[in-house]
Amino acid sequence: MYKKNELLIIGRKPILIGGVTIHVSRLISLLDKVNVLYDFYDLNIFNVYSFINVIKITKYAHLHSSSPLFRFFFVLICKIFNTKSIITYHGDLGRFSSFYNLIDYLSVRLVDIPIVINKKSYFRAIMYNNETICMSAYIPNMYVETLDVSILNKINELKKCVNFLVCTNASSYALDKYGKEIYGVKILVDLFRKHPDWGLIISDPSGGYSKLLCNLEKNILVISKPHSFIPVLEKSDCFVRYTSTDGDSLSIHEALNCGVHVVATNVVDRPENVYQVLHGDIDQLTSLFQHLELEGVKPKCEIDDLLEIDILKFYKKLFLDNNTNNLIS
Missing domain, CATH: 3.40.50.2000 (Glycogen Phosphorylase B;)
Structure with a gap:
């Protein structure tokens, strides 16, 4: 019996166009900065064989994708291989056509932990899955950025x-x-x-x-x-x-x-x-x-403690509740 890796992040990088890809890039930078062990699967090089193989050896798989069909496929693969599934639903639930909304709500129903990013989506998701969590998707940038x-x-x-x-x-x-x-x-x-x-x-x-x-x-x-x-x-x-x-x-x-x-x-x-x-x-x-x-600008408001970022508090609770070794100190 093989030993499973604890945390797998699934998303796209490194082209920083769109909120989801920027979120994923900042998430992995944040995890590196606070020394959380994880594996990363880049959907830019997706193929079914490699994807199934990495899901098989993972305890917790966390998906960041805007595709309802892929979200549903991900949940099914996780169910088959007894991997705990987490999906962050970037965007408002119910924003697609009737067919794709149906697929999306099926994935909400089947995923182990659905994460939504506003109250409107939360009240929709909680009807399908009592494990639904609402949290901000915001992660501050870890590096100074400049313009040409x-x-x-x-x-x-x-x-x-x-x-x-x-x-x-x-x-x-x-x-x-x-x-x-x-x-x-x-x-x-x-x-x-x-x-x-x-x-x-x-x-x-x-x-x-x-x-x-x-x-x-x-x-x-x-x-x-x-x-x-x-x-x-x-x-x-x-x-x-x-x-x-x-x-x-x-x-x-x-x-x-x-x-x-x-x-x-x-x-x-x-x-x-x-x-x-x-x-x-x-x-x-x-x-x-x-x-x-006519109003003046406000002072900058920066996050002092990275461990207070919502996603890190979520991972910490997840690892502690399930007695894993990948703890965030």
Whole structure:
């Protein structure tokens, strides 16, 4: 009988586009920093044979994937080989079509520990699985990040020309199940075209929006290649998350830590100190920007004790409750 490894993290790395891949990259950096033993399976090199083999020799497998079908497949493989399964559901439960939502709820029902990232998803998941846990997906960055000089110069030039600098980001151009643009970038562009004294930076690492947005005014800057978003936040007065659906936005937490104002739609639960607006109410958004233009920025808010991060507290309790040797001291 072979001895099983204790913790397997499953996700994609290292391309830092999108909240899930950034979360996974920061998770493994965090585990390294606090000396937690783990194995990692990179879904970028997935094949069925290697995936099954690594599940077979694992006690706890923790999946980070946005695919309902893969989440369901993962749970089934874990059941077959008696591996405890954990899934973090990044995003709002119920955001897919009827078929994919059905598959997603089946995985919630079958997984040993479902982790969701907002209260709305929690109340849905708990009806299928009493082991459901709600926790923030935010993990602070372990390293100092910088921007290319060319990007930094463009931001500095824009900052000189406007009274109020706002930034937003989008991992890709995508529509929700109702056909609405998820990230609301086009709506923001239309608003900022009417306010030349305000500046808008659009972080577009996939390049999806640069193909759609043409003849932009001088007060609107699109950064259409992979880059770190934290330095963009540090140069801004405000971050806006104008989404039609969402999970636990990594960028919102980063913006709060940077001390900038944060505005977000109220489509899901938001952290404290976030100004919430109704999606589609442009007058409300405009009035809020006018108010924030007169406000000063807040001091940075940094996490002092890494062991207080939600995911580490979860692993510590998991290992202690099950008498494993992989303890977080």
